[in-house]
Amino acid sequence: METHLLPLSAVTVLAAGALPVSPGEDGVQAAVLEAPEFAEPVLMLSAGTPVSTEAPGYASPAWYDVDGDGRSDLVVGQFKDGKMRVYHQTEDGTLGEGSWLMAEGEVAEVPGVW
């Protein structure tokens, strides 16, 4: 497939300090947007192993309490077969082993990927 690239619109890269932002029309826009600083990226682990997808990849995460236990769980969509893997958060805050999201008793597969 041909890769199409569109021009990037005006980009502002946040460095240390703050980014001035014009007040919004509703008057509640923060006057200054603090520059976000992030800690070094950390791989999400499941039972001690990095969470990863089947080939060809393309992990798409969601953070939601799937099992209703009051703790958010990790749901990861992937390209292959349009499947989603659920990693339940345990009491100690770690993620357990993953299992495929089920729908009506079968592994859920979103059509339109392969």
Add this chain to the structure above:
Amino acid sequence: MDLNRDGIVDILSGSYSRMEESMAGLFQVLYGVEGGGFRKPTPVLGTDEEPLIIQVAGEAEDVDVRKICTRPTAADLDGDGLLDIVTGNFGGSFAVFWGTNEGFDPVSVMLKGSDGKELTVHHHSDPVLVDWDADGDLDLVTGSGFGGVSMFPNIGTKTEARFGDNVVLVPTPEAASNGVTVFGDEHIKAPGSSTRVEVADLNGDGKLDLLLGDSAQLSFPAKGLTEEECLERCAAWDKEASAVYETSPDIADWENMTPEESEAQEAFNEKIQALYQKRSEFIEERGTGYVWALLQK
């Protein structure tokens, strides 16, 4: 998100392509059921009872790049109490299907910046709507095909969103290897390309953090080969590949190839297939996707 307003959370997904009629990707919903679990995916329909497809009024219908690789999120962008669907696409722009009391308007509208131009990132936009700057309205956070994370702050209102300039939350990564084969996964220290974003307070400190999905390519020497031996064969293969690609037939019109051109192209395709079969005999290459947590300080 609760797409059908039954009080039970549903899962909303995009898709690459429906692979028929056109390359358009559909939107699929897995409705949550009472007591837990989900129904099988079903396309999200518009008020015309047809599957929602990105389509801008007055725009040619064959602009596939704006319709495939959909990645939706549902949120009330216009403050009317109804969910709207904002989606990314392969082209890197953002379309919105407005929610009405009768369902979703089937005609999508492209989101634009304050300069009147469409919001875009490098191909494959991946929108999440969240009040990133805590000013009471929804901002647009997105990944992209090249990686990194951008945020378009909402500089309008809760009922009339207007988006300001692209603020880079996570820079686009530099090319990982510059053509040099690196084996294993030890060298992977940060998110790669094709970032998919989730925003949440992961550690409960009151600040929004990022969960990033990505795409990564892994290489391993084939069984029985050392890394050095594998690299030697890679170098030899590169030379052979260059020679093969130089024999690529010159096709004037891909839509209307002559019989001679078709024959030449078929022969070339066979050579390419043999080339990559040969490569797979000394190196294992596969893609995967990781999930990274970036905690905001």
